[in-house]
Amino acid sequence: MPAPRVAPQDDPGSASAFTVHTDEQDRAPREGRALRDRALRPGRNQAEREQVMTVDQNALILHQYDISPYSEKIRGALGLKGLTWWACNQPSIMPKPDLIALTGGYRRIPVLQIGGDIYCDSELILDEIERRFPAPSIFACGRATAETYRLWADEKLFPTVVGLLFSGDWDVNEAFIADRSALRGRPFDPEAFRAAIPSLTDALHRHLRLLEMQLENGNAFLAGEQPSAADLQVFHNLVFIRWGKGRTTALLDQHPGLRAWEARMRAIGHGIRHDIGKDDALRVAREAPISAAVGGARVSYQINDANSSPIAGRLVAEDAQRVSILLENPCVGTVVVHLPATSGRLHRLD
Numbered sequence: 001m002p003a004p005r006v007a008p009q010d011d012p013g014s015a016s017a018f019t020v021h022t023d024e025q026d027r028a029p030r031e032g033r034a035l036r037d038r039a040l041r042p043g044r045n046q047a048e049r050e051q052v053m054t055v056d057q058n059a060l061i062l063h064q065y066d067i068s069p070y071s072e073k074i075r076g077a078l079g080l081k082g083l084t085w086w087a088c089n090q091p092s093i094m095p096k097p098d099l100i101a102l103t104g105g106y107r108r109i110p111v112l113q114i115g116g117d118i119y120c121d122s123e124l125i126l127d128e129i130e131r132r133f134p135a136p137s138i139f140a141c142g143r144a145t146a147e148t149y150r151l152w153a154d155e156k157l158f159p160t161v162v163g164l165l166f167s168g169d170w171d172v173n174e175a176f177i178a179d180r181s182a183l184r185g186r187p188f189d190p191e192a193f194r195a196a197i198p199s200l201t202d203a204l205h206r207h208l209r210l211l212e213m214q215l216e217n218g219n220a221f222l223a224g225e226q227p228s229a230a231d232l233q234v235f236h237n238l239v240f241i242r243w244g245k246g247r248t249t250a251l252l253d254q255h256p257g258l259r260a261w262e263a264r265m266r267a268i269g270h271g272i273r274h275d276i277g278k279d280d281a282l283r284v285a286r287e288a289p290i291s292a293a294v295g296g297a298r299v300s301y302q303i304n305d306a307n308s309s310p311i312a313g314r315l316v317a318e319d320a321q322r323v324s325i326l327l328e329n330p331c332v333g334t335v336v337v338h339l340p341a342t343s344g345r346l347h348r349l350d
């Protein structure tokens, strides 16, 4: 595993001054806006948010968008650890030239940038945040418990929520449908979701009932008295439901046993959020010191998504969890992209 890049804190050349700005085009639904507002520290106002902030090579820059459930998972982890971070808003559909410049081809959200290290995928991001900021641990629940919740949430709960929301409980346009169809390699079809509403509704109630039962033992959180990755793996799905137009929220509200847990999760917040523009995030990458040795084997990594282009560069490190590839391009200089080992295939070109 490559050592994290740590720029000397007292090196003035490693810091850049940026104006912190908010996303003026507020397209998030009302609940999304409320969620984002909760990310602000109590007492902070627009004027304070627009003050000139210093973003250095150690800054946590989360490439995200506000109504992205997987970004919400990471925002919760940042909150749980009480971290300060910068949100760099990216488009929710292709093209995403600035993100692709950083990742070499990975187009999903969230992506965490720390200087010139680029971490793709929420699981890899959780691991890296835990490694760099071990206390309080988000894995007090145990890694196996966290992974079990992740598998269940990603494979059962999330597809059910997507089906219900995109059956007409969320505004989508043709461009979004075309983008998600290309990503999946099969039609993203609101009509098919509509036809499945009865079975999706049954499934959602079953899933939510399981969560209620888990909380019936009196624990404040899913795996005990402390919030952990088990909660983070699930909670963003309920937040996603509440961003919808109301029909799926009405189903969620039939499970009052979840309300107190939702309130406890919301109270964790998102840490201390600032905003950073895309050009400034790219500049942070360009100015970052290069920590990995240049000159590993030439490789390309093909992400499993249907329409992703191969990520080509030099292999820096590889283990069961991640593949790290050194990339070079004029927009970002030299960066190391860390990809989940199980989300694609590595090809050696030499």
Ligand SMILES: N[C@@H](CCC(=O)N[C@@H](CS)C(=O)NCC(=O)O)C(=O)O
Pocket (backbone or CB within 6 Å): 067, 068, 069, 070, 071, 091, 092, 093, 094, 107, 108, 109, 110, 120, 121, 122, 123, 183
């Ligand atoms: N396995 C990925 C899934 C991430 C994901 O699918 N994110 C959604 C947004 S919440 C996405 O990227 N959708 C396509 C897009 O935004 O371009 C992770 O855990 O990070």
